[in-house]
Amino acid sequence: MREHSEPEPEETATPAPVGGPSASAGSSPGGTGSSPGAAGSSPGGTGSSPGAAELLEYLACGLVDRPDEVSVERFEEDDGTVVLELAVGEQEYGRVIGRGGRTAQALRTVVRAGAGDGRRLVVDIVD
Numbered sequence: 001m002r003e004h005s006e007p008e009p010e011e012t013a014t015p016a017p018v019g020g021p022s023a024s025a026g027s028s029p030g031g032t033g034s035s036p037g038a039a040g041s042s043p044g045g046t047g048s049s050p051g052a053a054e055l056l057e058y059l060a061c062g063l064v065d066r067p068d069e070v071s072v073e074r075f076e077e078d079d080g081t082v083v084l085e086l087a088v089g090e091q092e093y094g095r096v097i098g099r100g101g102r103t104a105q106a107l108r109t110v111v112r113a114g115a116g117d118g119r120r121l122v123v124d125i126v127d
Contacts (some may be wrong), residue, residue, distance in 0.1 A: 052115035
């Protein structure tokens, strides 16, 4: 006797929409500095770059073995360029730079995209 069964559908629920209005709701702690219009509105001209510094620190901590040695300092130059200086433990630089600088370039790309305020942003890895 031969058994016959119908294949069950793989998907039973519809996936959540990507990039909806609530997609960026929890992207930055406290909800501050995430809107592009905030760049010129806060005193001292900090804009969303503090969020970029926090993002850089978060990403770097995920790459290294000793996240307590990760530090990010933020500077603003006269022309409005925001400079983020990333420092890690002495033995950790290879992890944040990567082969051929690929990891460092990826960090720069993600942090620039995360800043989203239209200002020039430079990420330096310093010793």
